[in-house]
Amino acid sequence: MENNIIRTARESDRDAVLGTLLLAFSTDPMMRWLFPNAASYVKYYRAFADAFGGISIENGSCHIYGDMQGVAMWLAPGVESDAGTMIDLAVEALSPELAAQSGEFMMKMAEYHPADEDCWYLNTIGVDPSQQNKGVGAALINEMTNKLDGDGCMAYLESSNPQNVSLYLRHGFEVVGQIQLGDSPIMTAMARARR
Numbered sequence: 001m002e003n004n005i006i007r008t009a010r011e012s013d014r015d016a017v018l019g020t021l022l023l024a025f026s027t028d029p030m031m032r033w034l035f036p037n038a039a040s041y042v043k044y045y046r047a048f049a050d051a052f053g054g055i056s057i058e059n060g061s062c063h064i065y066g067d068m069q070g071v072a073m074w075l076a077p078g079v080e081s082d083a084g085t086m087i088d089l090a091v092e093a094l095s096p097e098l099a100a101q102s103g104e105f106m107m108k109m110a111e112y113h114p115a116d117e118d119c120w121y122l123n124t125i126g127v128d129p130s131q132q133n134k135g136v137g138a139a140l141i142n143e144m145t146n147k148l149d150g151d152g153c154m155a156y157l158e159s160s161n162p163q164n165v166s167l168y169l170r171h172g173f174e175v176v177g178q179i180q181l182g183d184s185p186i187m188t189a190m191a192r193a194r195r
Contacts, residue, residue, distance in 0.1 A: 004065075004066060005065075005066060006063050006064065006065050006066075006139060006143045007063070008060050008061075008062065008063060008064075009056075009057050009062040009063065009064050009071070010057075011057060011058070013064060013068075014050070014054065016068050017062060017064065017071050017073075018049055018050055019068070020069075020070065020071050020126060020127075020128055021046075021049045021071055022042070022045050022046055023126075023128050024071075024126025024127055024128060025049075025160075026041070026129070027129075029160060029161055030161070030184070030185050030187060031045065031160065033183075033184055034094065034098065034102060035093070035094075040093055043093070044089060044093040047085070047089055048086065048089050048093075049124060050082075051081060051086045051089065052081045052082075052086060052123060052124060053075065053081065053123035053124040054073075055079055055080075055081070055082065056073040056074055056075055056079075056123060057073075059075075059076060059079060061073070061075065061076055061120075063143055063144065065127075065136045065140050066136075068128065069131040069136050070125070070126065070127040070137060070139075070140050071125070071126055071127075071140075072125040073122075073123045073124040074120050074123065074144055075120065075123045076120060077117055077118055077120065077153075078117075083106075086106070087103065090102050090103065101181050101182060101184065104181055105181050105184060105187075108181065109158055109187065112156075112158070112176055112177050112179070113156060114156050114191055118152070118153040118154065118194075119153065119156050119191075120144070120148055120153055120154070120155045121156050121157070122141075122144070122155060122156070122157035123157075125140060125141070125157075137167055138167065138170075138171070141167070141168075141171045142171070145171060145172065148195075149195040153194060154191065154192055154193055154194045155191070155192040156189075156191050157173065157189075157190050158179070158187050158188065158189050158190070160185070160187050162188065165188050165190070168190050169190075172192045172193075172195070173190040173191065174190060174192070174193075175189070175190055176189045177189040
């Protein structure tokens with residue numbers, strides 16, 4: 001398979017998709033705030049990522065770059081993460097204080113989601129660390145934003161890593177707010193208007 005081919009993930013890809021994201025988010029400020037211990041991160045991240053964006057695989061809106069060099073999970077308008085499983089994982093994996101903070105954080109995130117009925121949510125995008133800074137993330141974003149522009153739809157995301165904000169700005173996203181609780185990292189809410 002050529003490295004620059006983007007295709008839609010199939011159910012049989014789920015484990016590999018989650019593996020790519022596990023690597024991609026291993027140094028992510030927000031994920032490591034939630035899972036500061038490496039063992040707990042490795043133990044729980046896949047289940048967390050699957051509950052957060054795995055429905056995109058079922059819905060045909062998860063895109064893979066090449067041979068799993070990168071993954072983008074998009075949620076169509078009206079499609080939601082599996083909040084119940086995420087709460088269960090937080091209770092099991094996090095301290096009671098951090099579990100409560102993470103729930104509050106998710107509610108703050110929801111406040112920034114556009115009310116637009118045609119808004120797509122870039123739930124998760126990650127690139128294998130060995131493939132970063134090679135245009136993989138940009139290609140994955142372009143793949144979907146070109147389609148959204150053709151359909152006249154807007155897009156939304158939260159950047160959990162300040163280093164990635166400039167990438168999203170280059171692709172037409174604008175900062176609409178910042179989310180932080182206590183000593184948490186800052187998450188940047190960003191929206192991309194209809195084109």
